[in-house]
Amino acid sequence: MHTADDMDSAQLGARLGWDDDFGHMRERLLSGGLKDVVSSTLSTLDQDETKMRSLLHCGTAQARAGCDVTIRYLYQVLRGLPKESVFAEIVLGFELASADARFVGLNLVMPEDWYVPMRDFDLHMRMLDYLHGVYPKVHITLHAGELTVGLVAPDGLTFHIRESIERGHAERIGHGTSVMNEKNAVDLLKRLIY
Numbered sequence: 001m002h003t004a005d006d007m008d009s010a011q012l013g014a015r016l017g018w019d020d021d022f023g024h025m026r027e028r029l030l031s032g033g034l035k036d037v038v039s040s041t042l043s044t045l046d047q048d049e050t051k052m053r054s055l056l057h058c059g060t061a062q063a064r065a066g067c068d069v070t071i072r073y074l075y076q077v078l079r080g081l082p083k084e085s086v087f088a089e090i091v092l093g094f095e096l097a098s099a100d101a102r103f104v105g106l107n108l109v110m111p112e113d114w115y116v117p118m119r120d121f122d123l124h125m126r127m128l129d130y131l132h133g134v135y136p137k138v139h140i141t142l143h144a145g146e147l148t149v150g151l152v153a154p155d156g157l158t159f160h161i162r163e164s165i166e167r168g169h170a171e172r173i174g175h176g177t178s179v180m181n182e183k184n185a186v187d188l189l190k191r192l193i194y
Contacts, residue, residue, distance in 0.1 A: 009092035016029060045073075075089075129167045144173050145179055
């Protein structure tokens with residue numbers, strides 16, 4: 001997992017501000033500099049990987065075992081940031097995965113029990129639901145259900161995993177420790193296993 005743009009997209013989102021119309025906001029980001037962030041992120045990644053191959057002596061008789069490792073990235077979105085920055089990072093994650101096969105998808109990170117991720121959980125799921133419709137081939141993995149009694153109000157334990165799958169389109173769930181507190185937990189477990 002890698003926030004590969006060094007938070008340039010988050011800063012762009014903060015500069016452009018919030019718009020309740022996700023389509024309009026996405027277009028503002030793309031026309032307002034996000035395409036440049038995609039290009040610079042991929043260029044930096046190319047430089048980093050070239051340096052890595054040099055340090056490992058890849059392509060030479062002294063090549064180290066690491067040269068044979070295939071590297072793939074999940075773009076990590078910092079879900080504790082303000083909503084305009086989170087949206088910008090999510091769009092960047094979808095754009096990177098659409099532009100370069102090294103990026104296999106995106107993931108929302110930062111502690112789920114923090115104030116902003118709890119407050120904006122529904123908004124984050126709506127963002128992902130909308131953008132999944134725009135970029136249906138991009139993989140989504142979400143850290144969800146990393147909650148327990150005492151960290152959040154009891155109601156907060158009952159839906160995050162299911163919503164992450166149904167509205168966030170997560171193909172993989174990280175953590176999931178609160179799964180038995182979810183509504184219809186047994187049915188959800190069967191869905192997760194199969």
